[in-house]
Structures are given as C-alpha cells and as structure tokens.
Amino acid sequence: MDFFEHQDKARRNTGLLILYFGLAVLCIFGALFCLASYFLSRDPYTTKIVWDLGLAVQIALGTGLLVGLGSLYKIATLNGGGKVVAESLGGNPIYPGTDDPKEKRLLNIVEEMAIASGTPVPSVYLMEEKSINAFAAGHSPENAVIGVTRGCIDKLNRDQLQGVMAHEFSHILNGDMRMNIRLIGVLHGILLIAGLGYFLMRIAPYLGGGRRNRDSGGLGIALLVTGIGMLAIGYVGAFFGGLIKAAVSRQREFLADASAVQFTRNPQGISGALKKIGGLSEGSRIEAPKANECSHMFFGTSVASLFATHPKIEKRIRRIDPNWKGSFPGSNNQAEHPGTTEFVGAAGFLGDTGKATKSKSKAETETTRPQNAIRSAGNPTQAHVKHARKVITKTSSALLDQVREPFGARCVIFALLLDGVDKVVRDKQFALLLRQTERGSAEETEKASSRLSDLSCEQKFALVEMAAPALTLLSPGQYAAFRNTVEHLVAADNRLDLFEWSLRKVIDHDLGRRFSKRHSQHGSTSIRRLLPDCILVLGTLARHGQNGMAPEPSFNAGISAISRSKTLSLPSVEKCGVAQLNEAVTRLERLTPLEKRSLLEACSRTIDFDGKATEVEVQILRGVAAGISCPLPLVVAGSID
Structure with missing residues (x-):
C-alpha cells in the first residue's frame, strides 16, 4: 500500500x-x-x-x-497543528543549528528521512522525560512536528533512533496524524x-x-x-473513548513498525529500541499532564489504561524479531554517546568528507527514476535514505550551515532566485534586496549564490526542504516579508520561468501552509472532471522537456495512463505556458489521492518515454507534486537506463 x-x-x-x-x-x-x-x-x-x-x-x-x-x-x-500538541506536552523546539551532538544526530536522521520520503523536513521538539518515547503530530506533512523524549536520544544508538524515527515518518505519510x-x-x-x-x-x-x-x-x-x-x-x-482509541491506534502501530523495517532495512533498529523500553524502569511512560489525551500518538504506551492504545511490547518485538529470547537488556544505566563517524558524510556536521563517490548503485539508480519515485511515495526504502545522505554530503558544509538558521536560510532561497545570465536583472535584484531586507542580507545572498553554481537541480530542491525547520522559526510578519521579497525577485525580469515556478510551489508547500490557515490536503474530484487540466500538464512536460525531439509520442505515452480516448490532442505551445500550468495545478489539488497517483504516473510515463529525465522535466514534476500536496522522493536528471 x-x-x-x-x-x-x-x-x-x-x-x-x-x-x-x-x-x-x-x-x-x-x-x-x-x-x-x-x-x-x-x-x-x-x-x-x-x-x-x-x-x-x-x-x-x-x-x-x-x-x-x-x-x-x-x-x-x-x-496550529503539531506545534500546539508538542508544546502542550512540554516539548521545546530543537534549534536547527544546535551544537549538542545527540541533538545533531537526531536532526541529521530526521533530515535524511524527510528528503528520502519527499516530505518537508519537520521541526523536532524535545521533551525532558527520562523514558524512551516519541510522537508525530500535525494535520498534514506540511505542518508536522516530531517529538522525542530525552531518554530517547540518551539511551538509543543511531540505528535504534533511526528505527523510531522511521516509525514516526510512517504515521506522517500514512495519514495517521490528522486522524x-x-x-x-x-x-x-x-x-x-x-x-x-x-x-x-x-x-x-x-x-x-x-x-x-x-x-x-x-x-x-x-x-x-x-x-x-x-x-x-x-x-x-471515557469507556467509549478508550474503545475508540484502541480501535483506531493498535493496528496502525503494527503497520508503522513494519513500515519502519522497510524504510531502514534494519529490523534490529526498531526492535532494539522496543527492547530497551522493556528494560528501562521508566519504560515509555510520559509524566506530562496532557499525556493521557495524546496517548494514542506515542511510539510506546505512555499511560496505563483499561484499553491499551498500543499492542503489548513483547508482541511488537516478536513480529519484527521472531527469534527473540524474551529477555530485555538493562537500560537504566546505559547511555549512547554519538561517535564522530555517525556524522561524517551524513549531513556535513563535521564538514565535507572530501570526495563524494561518483558511481551510484543499481538500487539508487532505480529509486531515482520518475516512475519508481512515484511508486515509492509513502514507502521509502533504505536506498532512498542512502541517496538522500549522498545528496546532502555532496553539498558544501557552508551552505548546510546557512540553511539551518533563519537568516541564512532566507538568503539561500534568495540566492536560488538570482538571475545567472542577465547582469542588469541581477543588479536590479540586489538593489531590491538592499531596500527590502535587513542589513547583511544582500552580502550573505551573494556568498550563497557563489556556492550554488555547481549544484544539481535535486540538490537545490533538497536545500529548500532542509531550510523549512529554520524558516518555521520566523514570525508571521517576518514570513510575510520573506514571501514578499521572493515574489519581487521572481518578478524582476518580468517573466516566470519553470524553475522559479516549481521553486515557488515547493516553498508554498513546505512553508506557506505552516503559516496559513489549515486547508484540506486532498479533494474528491476525479480525473475525468479535470481532464483538460491533466492534458495541459502532460502537454507542458512534452513541449518543454524533450530537448528538441517530437513531443507527440511522449505526450501520448502519458495520456494513455489516464484516458483511453484516441481523440485527445497535444496542446499548442501557446497553451503550455507557466501561467496556464499554474492555474491547472491549482485546480488539480481537488483530485482524490488515488487520482493524484494516476496523474503523477502519467507524468512519469511522459518523462520516461525518451529514456532520460531532463532538468526541466524534474522541475515541472517537482512543482506539480508540491502543488497537489504529494510527497515525491528525489528524482535525478539524466539517463534513466
């Protein structure tokens, strides 16, 4: 599923x-x-x-x-989404630029998993509880947060912590949080x-x-x-409340455990975390006053109840590790200390590792194909995590440091929008930054721009996703000013290109919905009712992404996935502009989840037809996926074979 x-x-x-x-x-x-x-x-x-x-x-x-x-x-x-829940449980946000090694390790894991699964990087909250527990909360992946206890980051090693985080990402991707x-x-x-x-x-x-x-x-x-x-x-x-919690929660926990194993390909990670809970005197108990009303959200049983919201820990362990002997390790005096090797090459915490490997494994190549990326939406694997780690590693540590604090994150976004060809437009954009932003922004943006020149399309989109937790720290007024500056930078050359459009869609998806009122993530409309808009999206991909080849064959390959009609024709170039694409994608957000999958699969067929994915095709696909609120793992431009 x-x-x-x-x-x-x-x-x-x-x-x-x-x-x-x-x-x-x-x-x-x-x-x-x-x-x-x-x-x-x-x-x-x-x-x-x-x-x-x-x-x-x-x-x-x-x-x-x-x-x-x-x-x-x-x-x-x-x-207010997950933030309200986390704060009600006594959680405090972990600053993205923290110097604490254990907090760095946690943020590193969350960052990798978010990029691998194609979701915005969630903010992380720390609860000062000695027990081992965690939760994910929010109305949608865009405003999700992850909360962890102090015991979780103190007692678990990296593999075990990764297993717990994979479990929580399953709840984010499976729609459990809204429920x-x-x-x-x-x-x-x-x-x-x-x-x-x-x-x-x-x-x-x-x-x-x-x-x-x-x-x-x-x-x-x-x-x-x-x-x-x-x-x-x-x-x-209260009796019925317990019944409802148990009915909704227990089977979802088994599913999340299984998804975590698939995500990490390491059953010992999540089973090891569960075993440590069993051997800890505090277990997974939460002392916060609001723990009872949120008990169904946690990784482990947080409060004693007549109707358990979670299956017995022994049963969960045996489903993952059938050969378990039934004994728990003594966890009270155990503390895990992150070694330096846990950060090298993972997220630039110790700087770049030097040479990034140029070769990709067959598994990584397969995961980054458009069709496979769409099919794995919501079901990322360890290959996705490995590729996400490689993308982060290949990005300079200076850029990673910038996107992990609010001021630098804004400047990186501004730098992505600077014109790299027309000096007149670029000078106009810098003049705008000097007028509209705080002191030092223009200089910091110029530094970021020089570091962005050699980055691939997927690295640029990954940077935007990594910037989300830092930009979430902005006040509503600061975010409005930031968004206004983005619009002026885009309009500086009096035209909107596909990269600017897709970048704006990703920003609105990852950040805009954290600052705006909650809205429905999916609609109830069928493709048949919005077929003209689907045709326009596929036509835009075919017209702009084929590098001079005839667009009709790739368009027909895509349209066959959503319609059997033989009379549907490729839209003209004039109808496949960015403005028309934007209007079509806005309407397509009303599709049902399954119809959105059909649309994205049709897009992938159009892209895959010629055996390669161009930068323009990746940009359009990324913008469409963000516009219709669907996670999309990284897609690499280049040869598909």
Missing part, C-alpha cells in the same frame, strides 16, 4: 471515527435521559414529563450541543460530560441550605446527585 492508498484509507477511517463518535453520543444521551426521567419521576409536579418525547428531544439537543461544541472548541485550539488530532477533539467533547458533572458536585455544597432557605438546600442536594450521575455517565464516555 503506497502513500495515495493510505491517504484514501485515512479519508474512509474518518467516517469510521464519526460513526464511533455518534454511537458514543447516542449512549450518553440514553443514559442522561434515563437519569433525568428517574429524578423527575420522584417529584409530583414533574411526573407528567418523564419518559416523554419532548424531554428526550431537549436532552438530545443539550447533549449534542455540549459534546459538539466541546469537540469543536478542542479541534479549534489544535488548528489522531481529530480523535483528541472528539474525545474531549465526550469527556466534557464528566467535567460538567464534577463542576456540579463542586458547587453543590455552596448551594446547600441552612435554616433560612430549605429550597436552596434541596437544590444543592439535587445538584450533587445530578453531578454524581453525570460524572458516572462521563466515565461511560
């Missing part, structure tokens, strides 16, 4: 969650109706309205409003009944009667009994 199938299944699971939610609310309504009817039947003035349809309607409306508004309120507070955040909101509404009952119990003594007012005393007793009843009913809601 790939990214697109997982996303489609996640959409269906949302319907299942709504069904569970409805059943829970129905049971709560029934319990409240019985409670109200019982107490009202004891008063001669209210016996006429008990077990009555009118009373049932009133209680149903009250229950629906209370639970519904409670859920909507909680979901609204989580609109998990919605689950927090839904359960908050259900448990609000218990909260209201507790509130009534607290205020009842203050309304208790004295000699002066026996009526208020009766009211106090009534409130106390009602509060106890609502508290009991609230725990019925």
